[in-house]
Amino acid sequence: MSGGARPEPGIPGLFEAVPDALVVIGPDGRILHANGHAEALFGHARGSLEGREIEELLPAAARARHRAYRDRYMNQPHVRPMGATGQTLTGLRSDGTEFAVEIALSPLQFPEGQRYLASVRDISGTQRVRQALARARYDAIAARIGQLALETGTVAELMELLPGLLADALGVDSVAILASPQDGQPAGIRTATGPAWQVGRTPPRPFAGEHREAWIIEDIAADPSGAALFPLPLPRSGSAVMVPVLERHRVAGALLATAAEARRFDHDARHLLQSAAATLAAFVQQRRAEEQLAHAHRLDAIGQLTGGVAHDFNNLLTVMSGSLQLLETEVESDAGRALLASALRSVGRGAELTAKLLAFARRQRLLPREVDVQALLHDIGQVLKRTLGDAVRLRIEVQPGLSSAYVDAGQLEAALINLVLNARDALLHGGGIVVAAGEEQVAHARPGLAPGRYLKLTVSDNGRGMPPDVLARAMEPFFTTKGRERGSGLGLSMVHGFARQSGGDLEIDSRPGVGTEARLYLPVAARGGSGAPAGTAAAATPSSGRGERVLVVEDDPAVRAISAAFLRAGGYAVEAVGDAEAALERLRDDDGISLLFTDVMLGPGMDGKRLAQQARALRPGLPVLLTSGDEEHAADADATPGLRLLRKPWRREDLVDAVRAELARPH
Known part of the structure; x- marks a missing residue:
C-alpha cells in the first residue's frame, strides 16, 4: 500500500474472494485498499488506487456533491444496501468513459479507527438501467411537448406535431388523436379544430364507455373482443393503448397508440401518453379560454360603441319626430297627413332598432320582477304553435317544482320568441323544436357565468346547424346568414345582451347537419319575495302650461x-x-x-x-x-x-x- 499503509489482517483474502468491486475508505475519504475487481472495473493498474480520493472514481461534475454526501454519511454511518435510494449513480473509468453503478456502504471498526467499506457493482447492462434511461428519455419528450405547447400558436399546429413526436419517442407504428362524438365532430378522426391523424378511411366507432383511465390491450390476437370496442380498427396482432383526454371532468377525446409487438406499452410508455394527454387538454382549454376572453372583449368594445351610437341616434330621432309632429299642425290635406303618419311610423321603427342596440350593449332599461316561467311558456306556446305552422312540432318541457325567475318579463318573452323563430328558420323542411325549462347549479365559474344556481331555458332544434365560423359570430350585432330582407342580425345579440344585463348568460352549441341548442341562464327569484325595485313615477295628468x-x-x-x-x-x-x-x-x-x-x-x-x-x-x-x-x-x-x-x-x-x-x- 502507498504511503506506508499496511493492510489490516485478513482483508486481502476477503477482498479477492468477493465477486464485487470492493474498496476500503478512511476518514479522510481516501482509498486504503481496493481489490482486483475494483481496479479492473475502473480500469486502473494493480495497486494504483490506494491513496487516491474516492471522488476520483466519479465524473467531475458529481464530485462536490459526493463529498458533501460522504461527510454526512461519515457523521452518521450505517449499513446501506445496493439500490436502497432508488438512484442510478455514475462511475468514471480511467479512459474517461462513464457507466452506471450501484453502491452498498458499510461502516467497519478496526483497532486503528473507523473505516468504511464500499461495494460497487456495474449495472449498465441491466434491465433497471435500461428502464431508467427510457424513463429519462420519456421525461425529455414530455418536456418537449410542453415546450411545443408554448411555442405553437394554435391547437391545429400542436395536433399536427404531436402524433409523430409520440410515435417516434415510443418506437410504435401509429398514434392517433381522436375527438369524442359528444364534441360534435363528423366522421373521421378529428379534433376540435380539424383533422389530426387518419388511419385508413374508416370513420371512428363510438367510444366504448367513458374510460377515464388508460385502456390497454396487451395482446390483440388473444383479445379480439376487446379490440372490437376500440374506436378505430386495430391490427390483428400486437398491442394497443387508449389514454383519455379529459376536459372539465369529462372525456373529450383520447390518444390511441398501436404497436406490432404484444405487451409493448409498459408503465413508462403509458405515463408519457398520459402526460401528453394532460398537456393537450390544458393547451386546448387555455386556447379556448383565450378565444372566449378575446371574443368577450370584442363584444364589449362593440357594445360601448353601440351605446354611444344609440345615444346619437336617439337625438336624431327626437329631432325627426319633433319636426314631423310640428308639421302635423301645418299640413291640412289628407295625402300630406298620410305621408307624415308614414314618416312617424318609420321613426318608431328606428326607435325599436335603437332599443335592440341598447339591448345588445346591455344598456336597456329593465324592470325585473318575479316571473312564473311555466305560465309564461304556456302562454308563449299557444301563440307560437299557431305562428310556426303545421310542419314544425313544438314541444315544451318544464321541470316539476320549477322556481320563478327574477327578470324583466317582457324582455324574457321577446328573447324566447326570438330563439324559437331562429330555430324555425334553421328547419329546412319542417322538424322539431323543444323548449325546456329547468334549474342548474353552476359549480365552476366560466366566461360570463359566475358559480351559483340558475334557471336554464333551452331551445333546441334538429335543423341544419351552424359551422364553427358562423357559430363564432352568431351573437355579434348585424351578423346574419338570412339575408338583409329577412333579418337585421340583432336577434341573438339582443338576447345575449338581455341575459348578461339580467345577471345570466346565453350559450349556443351547434353542429352542421345535427341542429342547434341555445341555453339561456337567468337568475332565480329569491324565496319569499321578488325584491323588485320600486315602481316608476305616477303618470302625469295631461294639460297645457300656463305661461310658466x-x-x-x-x-x-x-x-x-x-x-x-x-x-x-x-x-x-x-x-x-x-x-x-x-x-x-x-x-x-x-x-x-x-x-x-x-x-x-x-x-x-x-x-x-x-x-x-x-x-x-x-x-x-x-x-x-x-x-x-x-x-x-x-x-x-x-x-x-x-x-x-x-x-x-x-x-x-x-x-x-x-x-x-x-x-x-x-x-
Missing part, C-alpha cells in the same frame, strides 16, 4: 330647438342654452325660472346631473326634469332620489305632460 318659464339646457342645437318649440306649443315660456355654465348664470340672474329641463349628457364640462345639484343649491326646491338617449347615463340619473327623467326619443305630449307633472309635484 322653463329653462332648456341641451348641447345639440336641433334637439334644443325641438324642445323649445314643443314647450312653447304646450303653453310655456322658454329660454334655451347650450351648456351647464350658461344655465347656472341664468339661474343666478333670474329667480323667475319655474323649471329646469336638461339633457344628462352636455358634452365637455358639467353634466346634467351635476347641473341639477348645483341649481338646487342656488334655488332649493327648484323643479328639475332630466332627459337622455343614453341608457347607461339615464339609468344612473333615474336612480337619483328627487330627480325625474324622460327618455329620448319623446313625443310632444310626453314632454309637455312630464313638465306639468314635475311642476305639480311638491318639492
Whole structure:
C-alpha cells in the first residue's frame, strides 16, 4: 500500500474472494485498499488506487456533491444496501468513459479507527438501467411537448406535431388523436379544430364507455373482443393503448397508440401518453379560454360603441319626430297627413332598432320582477304553435317544482320568441323544436357565468346547424346568414345582451347537419319575495302650461330647438342654452325660472346631473326634469332620489305632460 499503509489482517483474502468491486475508505475519504475487481472495473493498474480520493472514481461534475454526501454519511454511518435510494449513480473509468453503478456502504471498526467499506457493482447492462434511461428519455419528450405547447400558436399546429413526436419517442407504428362524438365532430378522426391523424378511411366507432383511465390491450390476437370496442380498427396482432383526454371532468377525446409487438406499452410508455394527454387538454382549454376572453372583449368594445351610437341616434330621432309632429299642425290635406303618419311610423321603427342596440350593449332599461316561467311558456306556446305552422312540432318541457325567475318579463318573452323563430328558420323542411325549462347549479365559474344556481331555458332544434365560423359570430350585432330582407342580425345579440344585463348568460352549441341548442341562464327569484325595485313615477295628468318659464339646457342645437318649440306649443315660456355654465348664470340672474329641463349628457364640462345639484343649491326646491338617449347615463340619473327623467326619443305630449307633472309635484 502507498504511503506506508499496511493492510489490516485478513482483508486481502476477503477482498479477492468477493465477486464485487470492493474498496476500503478512511476518514479522510481516501482509498486504503481496493481489490482486483475494483481496479479492473475502473480500469486502473494493480495497486494504483490506494491513496487516491474516492471522488476520483466519479465524473467531475458529481464530485462536490459526493463529498458533501460522504461527510454526512461519515457523521452518521450505517449499513446501506445496493439500490436502497432508488438512484442510478455514475462511475468514471480511467479512459474517461462513464457507466452506471450501484453502491452498498458499510461502516467497519478496526483497532486503528473507523473505516468504511464500499461495494460497487456495474449495472449498465441491466434491465433497471435500461428502464431508467427510457424513463429519462420519456421525461425529455414530455418536456418537449410542453415546450411545443408554448411555442405553437394554435391547437391545429400542436395536433399536427404531436402524433409523430409520440410515435417516434415510443418506437410504435401509429398514434392517433381522436375527438369524442359528444364534441360534435363528423366522421373521421378529428379534433376540435380539424383533422389530426387518419388511419385508413374508416370513420371512428363510438367510444366504448367513458374510460377515464388508460385502456390497454396487451395482446390483440388473444383479445379480439376487446379490440372490437376500440374506436378505430386495430391490427390483428400486437398491442394497443387508449389514454383519455379529459376536459372539465369529462372525456373529450383520447390518444390511441398501436404497436406490432404484444405487451409493448409498459408503465413508462403509458405515463408519457398520459402526460401528453394532460398537456393537450390544458393547451386546448387555455386556447379556448383565450378565444372566449378575446371574443368577450370584442363584444364589449362593440357594445360601448353601440351605446354611444344609440345615444346619437336617439337625438336624431327626437329631432325627426319633433319636426314631423310640428308639421302635423301645418299640413291640412289628407295625402300630406298620410305621408307624415308614414314618416312617424318609420321613426318608431328606428326607435325599436335603437332599443335592440341598447339591448345588445346591455344598456336597456329593465324592470325585473318575479316571473312564473311555466305560465309564461304556456302562454308563449299557444301563440307560437299557431305562428310556426303545421310542419314544425313544438314541444315544451318544464321541470316539476320549477322556481320563478327574477327578470324583466317582457324582455324574457321577446328573447324566447326570438330563439324559437331562429330555430324555425334553421328547419329546412319542417322538424322539431323543444323548449325546456329547468334549474342548474353552476359549480365552476366560466366566461360570463359566475358559480351559483340558475334557471336554464333551452331551445333546441334538429335543423341544419351552424359551422364553427358562423357559430363564432352568431351573437355579434348585424351578423346574419338570412339575408338583409329577412333579418337585421340583432336577434341573438339582443338576447345575449338581455341575459348578461339580467345577471345570466346565453350559450349556443351547434353542429352542421345535427341542429342547434341555445341555453339561456337567468337568475332565480329569491324565496319569499321578488325584491323588485320600486315602481316608476305616477303618470302625469295631461294639460297645457300656463305661461310658466322653463329653462332648456341641451348641447345639440336641433334637439334644443325641438324642445323649445314643443314647450312653447304646450303653453310655456322658454329660454334655451347650450351648456351647464350658461344655465347656472341664468339661474343666478333670474329667480323667475319655474323649471329646469336638461339633457344628462352636455358634452365637455358639467353634466346634467351635476347641473341639477348645483341649481338646487342656488334655488332649493327648484323643479328639475332630466332627459337622455343614453341608457347607461339615464339609468344612473333615474336612480337619483328627487330627480325625474324622460327618455329620448319623446313625443310632444310626453314632454309637455312630464313638465306639468314635475311642476305639480311638491318639492
